[in-house]
Amino acid sequence: MKLFKLIILFAFVPFAGFAKLNVVATTTDFGSIAQEIGGEKIDLTTLSKPTEDPHFVDAKPSFIVKLNHADALIEGGAELEVGWLPPLIEGSRNAKLESGKPGRVSCAEGIALLEVPTTLDRSKGDIHAAGNPHFMTDPLNGKIVAAHIAKSFCQLDPKSCDYFNANLKKFNDRFDAKMAEWQKLLAPDQGKDVVSYHNSWPYFAKRFDLKMDIFLEPKPGIPPSPSHLAEVITKMKSGQIKVIIVQPYQNRKTAEAVASHAEAVVLDFPSFPGSMKDTKGYIDWMDFLVKSLAKGFQARK
Amino acid sequence: MRKFEAVNLEKFMKILKIIGWSSALCLSAMTLQAQETNEVGQFKKQLQQMQENFDKVTRAQQQQIEALTKKLDELTRTQLPPIAVAPVKTEEQKKLEAELATELAKDSTTNAASKSATQSSPLSAPWSASQPLTIARAGSAYMNISFDALMDAGWSTESDPSAQLQLGDHDPQKRGFSLRNAEIALDGAVDPYFKGFANIVLKLDNNNETDIELEETYLQSTSLPANLQLKAGQFFSAFGRNNPQHPHQWAFVDAPIISTRAFGPDGLRNIGTQLSWLAPTPFFTELSLGIFDGQGGTAHSFRNVGEDDGTGVNRFAGRATIDRNLRGPQDLLFTPRLASSFEVTDTQTLVGGLSGAFGPNDTGLHSRTEIYGADVYWKWKPANATEGFPFVSWQTEGIYRRFGAGSGADLMEPVQSENLRDWGAFSQVLWGFKPRWVTGIRGDYASGNSGQFDSSDAFRGERYRISPVLTFFPSEFSKVSLQYNHDHGEKFGTEHSVWIQLEFLLGAHGAHKF
Structure with missing residues (x-):
């Protein structure tokens, strides 16, 4: 009997000890930050391609399988993925991803959205009732999202919380240094x-x-x-x-x-990390945008 | 005796202790009360001070705001950009426009994805499930509401297209104008366990009288264990790809021929339940089983009494029908389906499925129907598509039906029972060649063995149809389609039809399934 218990223990301990969080992100901006925070403790899948319009991603059945296996889903919210994500979540049959659960990270939460329409009138074109969902182009919002993701990971894998928080700190330190540099670079413009x-x-x-x-x-x-x-x-x-x-x-x-x-x-x-060379991570991407803009202004002075 | 005294003494001590403790408690409570009254006074004072401070700050800020707005007004008045004033076009500008026009033309031919940025603005969310009516703002309403109308106009060489050509209930069925599908769609979360859906369809019949039908109304579980999902209510059976889609999701204005033969004008939908299971395979595999009541015109090939032949007798497939009630579970309609999907490459997706529908029919006491189907869908969309364009998709479905036609209810004139076998397929290719534009072509073929009453049955006999289509989407919420049908049937020869379909959508736009 004891032997049996030992076998059971050894059969499960490796999984419990090294099981990685299965994380699905809708777009590469959320994905790249999730990777920095989660490091080697997560397996990341990003649904949309960096070159793709995040509103027009096909709701491919293979995504249902990915969401079915997921421990966490990181989405933009605010109607960014409204055209394709709901049927995927429905099909995934994954209770971990229900809204309100720690596995469902809606990044727009806690971010002040711009351009919230006061009236909903489609004669003015197609509108977002909740406001503009492309908030990740403000780097400070990227920092908010990073904290949001770290919090969710800590809830899902409390044992690795210190690891996630250390990664968050690393991200934030690198970010703060870069932010100062970016603001200096664009200050003259x-x-x-x-x-x-x-x-x-x-x-x-x-x-x-x-x-x-x-x-x-x-x-x-x-x-x-x-x-x-x-x-x-x-x-x-x-x-x-x-x-x-x-x-x-x-x-x-x-x-x-x-x-x-x-x-x-x-x-x-590029609107997303990873669609061009040297823009793989979120900070690299922002760095690319700021530097090329500063160079552009310089070139035409 | 001593023992007794000792016990009594102990009791006495205990009582004393209790009295002592309780009086101590009382005292402390009283002092607490006194402290509290003291604190209340203090708090009140603090609050008053804070209130005063707050009022002061607000007043000061209000003054500041007013001063700033005044300044801003003055500044904007003096700094109106010169270009904002009435643009009178000079010769130079006109020349520039012409030049740009040619450049744009060049651009759109060489670069299909010329329309807009990948990342779009507040004003370009396309498939917005929760972009609702003004009365039901996203996130603050319990359900999404939408209204979708399909209006048709067209002409056919056949004076009554509804008789033999356009057999789908939502097809354009007559020359001139018609409105065959205006649906109100409702959906939302019921509670943490279910989502609810309803589709109420209104349409004008061929005398322009309004018909109403409860097309779908069902709930779907959200949190069953073991990868299961339950659906219950009135809904389209998951047979193939075309059947569960609503007419406004179709790329063509009419239903495929073989679909109308196997499932009738309305498609296969009925009241019942469906359990589906997502298999734990690395690629997408879903198994489902639908169990339906299987009665009525929306279960065309099953317990369907058919049409009144004018003498008060209901007939189907030529037979006087028996209005059969359920004798047991074997009289229900069963629809199993297996669907799988593969990513062929990063930009190509393939979905395949096998479906069946099994149940009794009303032409005899023991007569039954079996329908089998196979479907395949392939789509290509490049990694840098703009608003979902360009794309190419290919969809093909094949259906076989064995209809065990019984001897009918008329015992005086019994009819010979026979197996009616029908088969057919349709295949369609769509090409979204530039943003907002889709062109496509569909080929339809249907045939079957010959039956005793084929001459009176519009749903039988060999027939083929070729249908090219061109569709323009002014936005995600409207569409104009132009379709031509070259139709050839064993019964009616060759006919030509041209249809224009106009669609508009108000309110929430449901998310699109693949």
């Missing part, structure tokens, strides 16, 4: 205008005190028209606006056409 394809960067603009309210799109979700682009060019010329930012792989040609008329530079501005 405060208040400057930047043209973007789409209203994707209000959080980034607010954090670094930039103006990003000229868009190549005439209305959100409506493709650029020649008359609108001509207007943008006029604005850029009269306002001495010299920088256009675009998503890599996409709509670069339209931006270049506008840039050539306004003597501006076009910068690749």
